[in-house]
Amino acid sequence: MPFLRESDDVYELYLGTEGVELDETNPENRFALTWLDQVNAALDEVAAAGESSKKGLVITATGKFFTNGLDTDYIFAHGDKLPGYLDSVHAVYTKVLTLPVATVAAINGHAFGAGAMLALCADYRVMRTERGFWSLPEAALSMPFTAGMAALLRTRLTDATATEAMLTSRRYGADDAVAAAIVDEAVPADDLVARARAVAGERAAMAGPTLAIIKKGLRQPLLATLATQVPPSLL
Incomplete structure (x- = not known):
């Protein structure tokens, strides 16, 4: 399950399970309900601390995946609950977008679908060069985007990149992701988290209630x- 670490100048939220490279019950760090609960709890802890402490947040993961997004097993088994489940996903996006601290995504592996969108919620993104793709496979899988997801992609990507990524399901490696302005930097795996920590630390002094207000104003239409x-008509 996701876990939080704290150092002198940053928090680190890991989307995998502490102590193991791969969690056998969720090796792709998908958005299971219990996984979402753990992420929410960690983000709430960071938000509460961000009201007073000057620290940034790095969001990364363990294993092969940053996150492969929606829990498709749950969706196929509980189709009637899909709208509420997606509302919960939107709530996590909103929480990351409005945290009172600087946020940096360190994309350590594949970031697909809803997981790719989670990375976009961070203020800054770095991606490892050796392995992993950022991709929106929805079109290839005949899955629609919610209005909230489409708004997130339109807001956080250029029109050209959003059009290509959403309509073709292209897989972007790190260098291509930088060229498309999906991520800000591509760095070797050994330097990934350190670079993310450095960026978060450089921006840590901005933490506080005013930063959250600025983020909400900047992103108001998206948040709405x-x-x-x-x-239910999404189905």
Whole structure:
């Protein structure tokens, strides 16, 4: 399950399970309900601390995946609960987008679908060069984007990149992701988390309630769309 670490100048939220490279019950760090609960709890802890402490947040993972996004096993077994489940995913996006601390995603492996979108919620993104793709496979899988997800992608990507990524399901390696302005930097795996820590640390002094207010103002239309409940007609 996701876990939080704290050092002198940053928090580190790992999307995998502490003590193991791969969690056999969730090796792709998918958005299982219990996984979402753990992420929410960690983000709440960072948000509460961000009101007073000057630290940044690095979001990374263990294993082969940053995160492979939605828990498709749950969706196929509970189709009637899909709108509420997607509302919960939107709520996590909103929380990351509005944290009162600087956030940096350190994309350590594959970031697909809803997981790719989670990375976009961070203020800054670094991606490892040796392995892993950022991709939106929804079109290839005949899966629609929610209005909130489409708004997130339109807001956080250039129009050209959003159009290509959403309509073709292209897989972007680190260098291609930099060229498309999906991520800000591509760095070797051994330097990934250290570089993310450095960026978060450089911005840590900005932490506090005012930063959250600025983020909410900057992203207000997107946040309003994410707050709109997913309709059953999405199915």
